[in-house]
Amino acid sequence: MLTCKEATRLTSEAQDRDLAMMETLGLELHLMICSGCRRYREQMDFLHQACQHHPVRPAPDEKKSP
Amino acid sequence: MNSMNSDETGLTALRPDILRFARLQLRDDALAEDVVQDTMIAAMSGIDNFAGRATLKTWVFSILKNKLVDALRTRDRSVNVSALGDEEADFDSMFDTLFKANGHWLPGHQPAVWGDPEEDLSRQQFWQVFDACLNYLPTNTGRVFAMRELLDLEVDEICRELDIASSNCYVILHRARHQLRACLEKTWFGEGEK
Structure with missing residues (x-):
């Protein structure tokens, strides 16, 4: 079973590369039983969303004119 | 001749956002000012090529991003x-x-x-x-x-x-x-x- 320390690392790496099947499986199994790491993943996802929606950036719907 | 057209006015209005973005990326105010200056000059001189395919801001940001990558690549002080x-x-x-x-x-x-x-x-x-x-x-x-x-x-x-x-x-x-x-x-x- 993955440790929380490993799960946090894989959670971050999943944003940067495709995880191997066994990594994904191990992470998902861990997240099923660990609320702390589930929150960690939600918050990692939120950080990415926040960076994408930073107010100085062009809004996503501004990227193409109709 | 002496009046800026609306795109040029729009460019000037975008400067604060461009600078804030450049500072977040470079974490070096002087370098960020240089890059923003380069970006504004490139945008001004290319404004006739801006054909409204994207919004002005999206277009300027695409210039800015290229300038930031250049700055990160060429200045040895950018990432140590x-x-x-x-x-x-x-x-x-x-x-x-x-x-x-x-x-x-x-x-x-x-x-x-x-x-x-x-x-x-x-x-x-x-x-x-x-x-x-x-x-x-x-x-x-x-x-x-x-x-x-x-x-x-x-x-x-x-x-x-x-x-x-x-x-x-x-x-x-x-x-x-x-x-x-x-x-x-x-x-x-x-x-x-x-």
Whole structure:
């Protein structure tokens, strides 16, 4: 079973590369039983969303004119 | 002749956002000013080519992003790869204190409940805290993070620009996200601090 320390690392790496099947499986199994790491993943996802929606950036719907 | 057309007026209005973005990426105010100046000049001289295929802001940001990548590539002061090692050692000793010897969260160090953070994206105050937390990241770690999440470069491109191994890049990005998360939790999402 993955440790929380490993799960946090894989959670971050999943944003940067495709995880191997066994990594994904191990992470998902861990997240099923660990609320702390589930929150960690939600918050990692939120950080990415926040960076994408930073107010100085062009809004996503501004990227193409109709 | 003496009146600026509306695109040029629009360009001037975009300058504050462009500068703020460049500062977040470069973390060097003088360098950021230089890059913004270059971007404005390039945009002004190319404005006739701006055919409204995208919004003005999107078009200027595409110029800005190229200028930022050039700055990161050519100025040896932009990302100090050797200093990344020191930042890493500092992080590792902090990171280890969060976990028990068996690698699971120590009680009290688990991520806290954040409520509905998406709501905060529309609050100006949130972004002041967010930028402060970004700037609080160790300098080089913060630059690599911004290359990934603000310039939207792929890890392969970052590795190539900085000449570091991709495994190293993943570690740096995890470190950055971890510290950014912790900073937001402490300064914004923490209980009773809003």
